[in-house]
Amino acid sequence: MSSTPAPAARAARTPVLLGTQMLFNIGFFAVVPFLALVLTDDFGLTALAVGLVLGVRTFAQQGMFLIGGVLADRFGARRTILTGCAVRVLGFATLALSLLLPSPQLALFITGTVLTGLGGALFSPGINVLVSDAEQRRPPSGARSRASLFAWLSVAGELGAVIGPLVGAVLLGWGFVVVALGGAALFVLIGVFLAVALPRRTGSTRQQGIHGRWWSLGDRRFVAFSTLHAADLLAFNQLYLALPLQLTRAGAGPDVVALMFAWVSALTLVLQLPVSRWCHRVGAARTLRVGYALSAAGFVSVAAGALAPLDPTGRIVSVFVAAGLVIVGHLTTNPTAQGLVPRFAGTLPTGSFFGLLSTCGGIAVLLGNVAVGALLGWEAAPALAWVFLAVPLAVAAVWVPRLVGAVGASSGSSLGR
Template sequence: MADHAPGGNGLRATLSTLDGPLRFLLLSSFVIPLGSFMVLPFMSVFLHERLGMGLGTVGVVLAVASLVQFSGGIVGGALADRFGLRRTMLWALVIRTAGFVGLLAALRWPPLAVGALVLTCCGAALYLPANKAYLVNGVDEGRRPAFLSAGNAALNAGMAVGPLIAGPFVLTTPGWLFVAVTALFVLVTAGHARLPAAKAEAEPGPGSGGRGLLAGVAVLPFAANALAFYLYFHFQHFLAVYAVERASSSFYSVVLLLCFALVIVVQPLASGLIRRMPYATALGVGFAGLASGMAVLAVGTRPALLAGGALITLGDIVLFLKNDLEALRRSPRSDAVVFGQQRLAAGLGACASGVLGGQVYDLTSRAGSTGWFWLLAAAQCLLLPPLLSALRTREDDGRRHPTLTTTKEH
């Protein structure tokens, strides 16, 4: 079955094995980002225009929130390893729901908005590693790419639809919007309370959380994920200002919709091919996609914005899925801990991109040629990945002379 995963029939056959709880989890993987992205993409505008915060303060708040949401995943993975996947998801949703209640209360007392935003990001950090681990719990290696890519597709679909629904209401009637999102999260939380415990977590014990958060980390996939997110977030952080200057905010939305659509359609269909692809080949293909996309963006025309976004998205489809699969294969830790470690790598990369990329974009902007920003990013996509070969040699040597058990924890 897994050998035919790249095709539509093989993918449907694989996903048809999903039972009721996993189908609910996939639905939740759409509904949760749908609700979140009805609010979070507009937070900079909401904090600045509705609550009167200065843009400098808004930038700091969003940077902290992003770092918490990504890097906090390593804590989420450790908690899931210690207390169980279902229980951790439930706690995470309770925390996130409380965050949206706080945003509603912030309409009356604005200082609450910062704490409420950070609370929603804490909930996201705790939820995602447990969600991914539950989705692949007890699934053989051949079917894991299809299950993970289906979850990623559902997540991206929710991220795409949420802003479209909420855009007309977030500044005019934010109270009703926050009430609707809170109610949505209450329903999803209640559904998670009815999920059965995952097969491998029926008796979580105190010893399962006794190792360090980075113990057993798969060094090469961790480093490759950090680098991939560092390079990709040049696109994520700075495309908006670049595209709006050359086209319009509406056209920027079209570019984002194209990128979301590619992830939703292409990644599930290509999941089996990505699984079978040698890791070195996948890294080469993925980083080449990022490099070519960044270079095309430098042209600055509308067709270039669409083509560049598409190439970058195809590159990240390969990189993000393959890095997760390779980390699961190489690490002796439980799935939840592995996903948490990979989220930490993503957070470090995204944060570095914001700090370093912001400085470079500012320099090129003042020089009057922001196209050079994308050319410099493209050069990094070609020059930095070869550094991973040293880590690859080191990790291969480590596997030939292991110091840790190779039995997967649960």
């Protein structure tokens, strides 16, 4: 008897995954954006110390994706997703507990931030595995161009990223403890829902009976691909680091920074699906080349604005242009890169491949942000930070399409290539 699920089951699974991604982001962005405020106001940490704590949290998530992916291969996506939900509930509850004790406990709060990251490192690779599986089972589109499920996942996640801070801001009126407990309660509900909605036997038929291993590390082409593609996540993270700092240097207030975030969210919601259809039409190699080039052009525009004799308004405009180019580049490259994972994996399970792709990005962000922060403070060379960000994107634009072209449809097992 075939192990392929019935069509009705396949149709029901995709909305569950997309809805789950939106709920994940609502719960995440309802809590995490307010961590810096608590660390500053309740614990009296300096900006440097706050950055370090949040950097550790980010690395606990992005840096541990490879482990989460291997566990998804070994124990199944469903089990790792549910475990990730439980760990994030524990993390949010720990954040609340650190402030409920007679005196605020910084060590406990930091433990909670790390646990929230580890929870994401467990459930996100599992979601990617299931979305990839659903994408592979979709019927051929023929001559039509259609958005990939990873593009839909991006839209669903962005909706959650827009709604989450609004929910958190409302709950913050009752204190951060209520915000953290509200996030924990939401992830409890998500976990219960997924325990019922996700089939107990997940993953494609090609993955059944193959135990999870560090398959991705044995594929030299995929390691190179993941390393080069890390430039995309580093560029994307500058929407929250370097570009807001540049706006502040140009004399912009918090309202202008918030407007930039709204601009980025609007572009994501409006353009992700049309961009994905274009990507489907022109092919992965050309898509990636264009996407990396767009992001690089964004940083070049900021560099030009920093060197040119522009007034503050002109510099603010250059940052908005850069943010637009970077986000469109990310909308182009990120779903495409995730969609290529099954081609690299061949007949092997995809969990460790998705994990390595994200882990390389997490390492690039951790190290790259330190370098960007240092270069931004070098007043003698105001464009150097932006050139530093543009160069790896330009390198990726040249080399990644060659790697993609080298991965043929008959790749099979990619181990040791």
